[in-house]
Amino acid sequence: MRVPIEWLKDFVDVSASPEEVADRLTMAGLEIEGMEPFDNDVVLEVNVTPNRPDCLSILGIAREVAAAFGLPLKMPETEISGNPPVSDIRVEILNPELCNRYTGRTITGVSVGDSPEWIKKRLEKCGIRALNNNVVDITNYVLLELGHPLHAFDADRLQGGMIQVRKAGPDRTITTLDGLERELPEDALLIWDERNPVAVAGVMGGEDSSVTHETADIFLESAYFEPASVRRTSKELGLRSESSYRFERGTDIEFLVNALNRATLLMRETGGGTIHEIVDVYPERYVPAKVSVRYSRVNTLLGTALKKEEMLRILGRIGLRTEDREELFDVYPPAYRRDIHQAIDVIEEVARLHNFGNIPVRIPRTALSDGILNRRDISVNTIRDAMRKAGLTEVINYSFMNPADLDLLGLPEDDVRRRRVSVRNPLKQEDSLMRTTLIPSLINNFVYNLSRGMRDIRLFELARVFIDTGAHLPTEEMRLSGIFFRQDIPSIWKDAVPAFFMAKGALKSLFEETRVTELSYIPAEEVFLHGGKSADIMTGDKRLGFVGELGPGIVETLNLKLQKPEIVVFELNADMLMSLIPARMTYTQIPRYPSIERDIAVIMDDGIPSARVMADIRGYRYDFIAKVELFDHYKGKNIPEGKKSLAFRITYRCNDRTLTDSEVETVHQHLVEHVLLKTGGELRT
Amino acid sequence: MDELLSLKTAFLEEIDPVTTLAELQQIKNKYSGRKGLLTARLKALSSVPPDQRPLYGKTLNEIKDFIEETLGHKELLLKGREKEKRLLTEKIDITLPGRYTRFGRKHPINQVLSEIKDIFVSMGFGIEDGPEIELDYYNFEALNIPKDHPARDMQDTFYISDDVVLRTHTSPVQVRVMEKRKPPLKIIVPGKVYRCDADVSHTPMFHQVEGLMIDSDISFGDLKGVIELFFHSFFGKGTPVRFRPSYFPFTEPSAEVDIGCIFCAGKGCRICKTTGWLEVLGCGMVHPRVFEMAGYDPEEHSGFAFGMGVERLTMLKYSIDDIRLFYENDLRFLEQF
Known part of the structure; x- marks a missing residue:
């Protein structure tokens, strides 16, 4: 609402400067959003809130100015005198x-x-x-x-x-x-x-x-x-x-x-x-409202100590007729103030005209509550920190998705991620679906940064996806997703790790930090991932998520001008992950007796997953195997075509005595034979 | 006797140019070894005439002590030098960069969100959550914004269907919590909200933190107290905070909260549009209609609610002038935080 000061003065003789008028109006709830000089006048730009239609006029603003400065309101002449002829309509x-x-x-x-x-x-x-x-x-x-x-x-x-x-x-x-x-x-x-x-x-x-x-x-x-x-x-x-x-x-x-x-x-x-x-x-006569207000209610709700007379005087300033009735007072708002129809509306007027600044500040006297971060919030913080420490930077994307993204990923028709929710009035078509996966957003973030010269792009996002289940509201689930890309950057300390293992390692830090154990990796069947370089992450027979390199098809579509780029993505069901985080941990006694380490290196068929060999060792029936670590994986010189060498370090320990060398030697020999038998491999010498 | 003295002179001449421990060992063997010159002299002491023996013996012992002490000193000296030499060959260029694991960064919005949460949690507020795709009922109706009400124009809404929307504010969670729990309540609700709007100062998605405190005797003065406390923690003690009347359908009285402009200390600048104040939060006393809709008795309970935009506070905190930067996810931006 634009209000020229000169026009305002037709209704109220205000002598204060436009700045002063603007300030008083703002503090009375009519925010002045701008002041524009106009010829020799100043025009106020007033933000009138939807509850105050009475202020959508020069007269209405003048009424507020009059109340703020304690000035009388002048009304224009609207009397039509004489004896006009009757209208024929x-x-x-x-x-x-x-x-x-x-x-x-x-x-x-x-x-x-x-x-x-x-x-x-x-x-x-x-x-x-x-x-x-x-x-x-x-x-x-x-x-x-x-x-x-x-x-x-x-x-x-x-x-x-x-x-x-x-x-x-x-x-x-x-x-x-x-x-x-x-x-x-x-x-x-x-x-x-x-x-x-x-x-x-x-x-x-x-x-x-x-x-x-x-x-x-x-x-x-x-x-x-x-x-x-x-x-x-x-x-x-x-x-x-x-x-x-x-x-x-x-x-x-x-x-x-x-x-x-x-x-x-x-x-x-x-x-x-x-x-x-x-x-x-005039078939529906206006009946003036009568609003009754308890004096005490005004003061308890505002935290003030206003006297009866003060309240009534304040209300009189904006032309509200009031009537005192001991504990209560009645208010008869004029027809232009239909926003005043219950006690709280009157209390608001008292507060507003008394000035919010005059209401004393108080610190609530209220009972202690369980005002703590809940377990979920703590878990979310832990996850964010773990990802960050694993070198990933956090992004936040809009919750929207391009319909074309589902096809970019090539998701089959029955894939759950096709059960999307559409926005009826999107700002643009590319933002017309609610995300069912965060992967397309992360690919966009990657392409954006790559095209601006970044060569080390490791990002993660923790956000909700929305799955239409046919219920009134869709299911909202948290996803933790990430993308890894690192071009060979010349660097002083060499550290070449395939992108897949960088991502998998980051997830390992996450699981360690959140104390989530008992996960297994099996080949994934995501159509947009490289069939040989992707894995589903399983907890029991439930799928927690996947990690894998983007398949050649999708990479080609992205048209990146890079030679066979290794771009690895992952997406986990963060709600499931949080449900796996143990509520409490218990201390395990530090070993009192020394341990003995023995290594074993076996040449075996390349196709045997290391995890299987690991499981074979772990599964060997001997109580004193305390730890098994894979420390070498080698193919190439001195190893026949189609074979690989895996080397494990086995730690033997007994919790109630010191094991002897010869005792361990015997067991280790048996274990070696067991591994050779299971893998069909031979010892590497 | 002279022969003894020349032995000493010869020793001194021999030891002087020695620079290695091996050479020193040779001299040591020559003089004080089992077959060394001194040892031979000691063994031959009995052949010295008795009258000269005491003096000869004394001198011999003195020379022996002298030689052994000198040998000892020289050995220490040489060992020290050799150690120094070895360290010198092992020297590295300590100005080469260290190998480090580069940590990633937390998104600035989430950093500020954490800070806001910490402040309110320290005041005893709990954290609540609700759906981002919300029923029209919770987003509007239950908050005293009926259909066909002009207040609906205050928020441009994304619709999923006639009665399902992308929540335009975090306020619907107020109602959901009130339906489930009885007062006293002290909660904040951080989360994403959506409005059908995009320009330099608006993004279709942004973050809000909603707050709600309800008890039997909560006043507007308490609202002022809590909000002031928050801004003093967030922007620093002494930050001016002012409350001015405004309108939200779900609170009454309603207020906009301004803080003294942190860029010009209230003098007036481009960012505060010369007013000296920055609008940072909306709040008010929970409207009796909202209590009734949620099944609370407005005669028995009172409380306040507030809502703030996290992007706005983050922009002020870090002097960021374009809200869209938060969602471009340019690493050169994100890595600054």
């Missing part, structure tokens, strides 16, 4: 629940033309273009000044000399002032003449009955339309106007005759003509 309201009051008047013999400079100037200051049409300009002028929308019809175009207010019904269209033919919703409230709709009530007039330079007689409307109905119609038509904006927030049903008269007088002043008697149909 009849008004009928068929939907009184949507139109509580309809007033209007005919003015005959008006000359339509340019408005005077002062009107044009004020409209311009408020951001409204003058139209070389004093009648329309004046309806706009009064809308800005008094906050009440008016509409002027060409009276000679109203067939049958009548106005009817009723719903559209089926299959009805109208061409609105902006020249567009619009199909009307059945429930839309319309203004009709004897045959046709001539306006969409409270939203916009029709083109046919609009006031033009040929117009001689006008019919001026000032009515009260039910807010929710105007809002629905305006939304369904996709048509917002200064009028609908005010009607849908609520206008002053008691004041609309003043607005009508004010406009009438201005029209006569600028265009001459004969004023006719007002037509006023």
